[in-house]
Amino acid sequence: MRRGLFSLSDLPAWCVLNDVNFVDVKVANISGRGYGLIAEKELVNENDNSESLTLLTVPKELILSAEGVEEYAKESKDFRQLLDAAGRQSNRGDILLFLLVQLVLSSPDYEGGQGPSTPWTQYFSLLPEVIPTPTMWSESELSLLRGTSLEPAVSAKLTTLTKEFDNLRAKVTELPFWNELLSIDETITVRDWILLDALYRSRSLGLPKSGESMVPCLDLVNHSIQATAYFEENYKGEVLLNLRKGNTVARGGEITIDYGHDKSPAEMLFSYGFIDPDSTTRSLVLPLESLDDDPLAAAKLHAFGTSPKLRLEEDERGIPHWTAPFVYLMCLNEEDGLKLRVLQETDGSRHLKMFWQDVDITDEPSTIRDVIQSHELHQVFELRVTTVVLNIIQQKLDELTDAKEHRQGLVRAETRQAVSYLRSLETGLLEKSLQVLEEQMNQLLRDETVIGYLQAMGPSENDLSAEAANDEDDFS
Numbered sequence: 001m002r003r004g005l006f007s008l009s010d011l012p013a014w015c016v017l018n019d020v021n022f023v024d025v026k027v028a029n030i031s032g033r034g035y036g037l038i039a040e041k042e043l044v045n046e047n048d049n050s051e052s053l054t055l056l057t058v059p060k061e062l063i064l065s066a067e068g069v070e071e072y073a074k075e076s077k078d079f080r081q082l083l084d085a086a087g088r089q090s091n092r093g094d095i096l097l098f099l100l101v102q103l104v105l106s107s108p109d110y111e112g113g114q115g116p117s118t119p120w121t122q123y124f125s126l127l128p129e130v131i132p133t134p135t136m137w138s139e140s141e142l143s144l145l146r147g148t149s150l151e152p153a154v155s156a157k158l159t160t161l162t163k164e165f166d167n168l169r170a171k172v173t174e175l176p177f178w179n180e181l182l183s184i185d186e187t188i189t190v191r192d193w194i195l196l197d198a199l200y201r202s203r204s205l206g207l208p209k210s211g212e213s214m215v216p217c218l219d220l221v222n223h224s225i226q227a228t229a230y231f232e233e234n235y236k237g238e239v240l241l242n243l244r245k246g247n248t249v250a251r252g253g254e255i256t257i258d259y260g261h262d263k264s265p266a267e268m269l270f271s272y273g274f275i276d277p278d279s280t281t282r283s284l285v286l287p288l289e290s291l292d293d294d295p296l297a298a299a300k301l302h303a304f305g306t307s308p309k310l311r312l313e314e315d316e317r318g319i320p321h322w323t324a325p326f327v328y329l330m331c332l333n334e335e336d337g338l339k340l341r342v343l344q345e346t347d348g349s350r351h352l353k354m355f356w357q358d359v360d361i362t363d364e365p366s367t368i369r370d371v372i373q374s375h376e377l378h379q380v381f382e383l384r385v386t387t388v389v390l391n392i393i394q395q396k397l398d399e400l401t402d403a404k405e406h407r408q409g410l411v412r413a414e415t416r417q418a419v420s421y422l423r424s425l426e427t428g429l430l431e432k433s434l435q436v437l438e439e440q441m442n443q444l445l446r447d448e449t450v451i452g453y454l455q456a457m458g459p460s461e462n463d464l465s466a467e468a469a470n471d472e473d474d475f476s
């Protein structure tokens with residue numbers, strides 16, 4: 001659907017009308033970052049200054065939160081109908097529906113009849129049409145992600161967004177206005193839904209009282225690890241942007257906030273469409289799949305409860321560490337002491353229970369790593385686990401280095417640059433992790449219990465251990 005027009009020069013009047021107050025700062029174009037906030041004069045907040053220096057105040061009524069959505073539903077019967085038909089599953093989903101309404105109300109194609117506009121209706125047109133997040137990339141750009149940890153995440157997200165949009169269309173068939181826009185005329189397509197999701201993901205923030213919300217004007221502030229400002233929600237429910245203590249911003253200098261310095265490079269690119277080399281932790285997350293020949297695979301996945309992941313992260317000394325509690329479940333079986341049982345309650349309901357040596361770990365499946373420590377064969381278990389993790393990392397590294405660049409189609413220079421940075425960070429982390437795991441494996445292979453166990457297993461198992469680092473098997 002065509003977007004409405006609302007330029008930066010219209011913003012001051014909108015702010016006056018809606019009680020948004022900028023103090024000594026203004027919105028400007030920032031090279032390579034879209035809009036951002038800059039100082040109109042030198043801003044100083046001394047360390048010992050007990051008063052916060054507030055640069056922006058946004059009234060509670062403008063905050064787009066779960067409460068804000070409900071307020072609008074009270075004012076607009078049409079929106080309430082839409083929410084009742086297709087919403088109330090999650091705060092995010094309801095906010096996306098609110099944004100969908102604003103997209104329609106603010107479009108030059110809109111011919112009226114859908115209830116009152118809100119301050120957001122006009123403000124929506126100021127928001128970018130193109131967000132650099134991967135869900136909005138072209139096929140050629142997406143192909144650059146091949147082998148990275150982001151490839152499965154983006155593909156899964158696009159599948160979810162398509163399903164959400166199809167669901168939305170199915171749920172509004174009884175609402176003629178929306179049915180026409182979404183299904184008959186197809187004026188609104190899945191591309192619009194992807195845009196709304198990207199806007200939400202890249203511009204929402206967690207407020208202490210209102211929860212995950214979008215705050216107009218505060219969402220124009222860019223990120224830096226050396227952030228000069230921070231936001232807060234005061235007792236009146238207003239959102240404030242304050243200069244940090246001990247900070248000075250020169251006239252014309254940009255005011256920034258910290259979007260979160262514990263995010264991995266892939267998460268940063270996924271949520272915001274850029275990687276800040278200074279602010280990302282050296283980490284990556286890979287989805288885990290059960291071992292092909294594990295007869296208990298489905299039960300273990302069910303008992304684990306969440307989708308299993310392998311996380312690699314470098315500490316401050318640059319040493320990589322891995323966490324993947326599910327790999328312990330992958331490598332343990334009945335004969336080791338892992339039991340999965342379906343228990344029937346007196347009311348007839350059935351539950352899957354998981355035990356390690358008769359200790360019930362159903363509620364805390366991730367504690368498996370700790371509870372096996374006291375077992376006499378725990379070094380043998382560690383060897384299996386290390387072998388599996390090592391194989392996963394080796395395979396990922398091969399995928400990453402084997403992926404050939406697909407040169408067809410348009411690829412923006414900034415996208416190519418971001419992906420190439422991501423690839424080099426992930427390659428480095430995988431290589432380092434591999435080295436550490438190989439050392440761990442060699443140490444385990446020198447352990448007396450492991451040696452004894454492998455000898456007892458006979459020559460074939462022994463040969464296996466000698467080539468463990470390259471082995472596809474899991475020793476189980």
Ligand SMILES: C[S@@+](CC[C@H](N)C(=O)[O-])C[C@H]1O[C@@H](n2cnc3c(N)ncnc32)[C@H](O)[C@@H]1O
Nearest residue numbers: 033034035202203219220221222223272273274
């Ligand atoms: C909350 S918005 C900030 C305002 C935004 N620049 C605009 O024009 O509306 C977040 C988006 O700003 C851009 N951005 C913020 N900080 C950035 C940075 N340090 N480097 C590059 N882009 C940045 C990214 O496109 C990100 O998705």
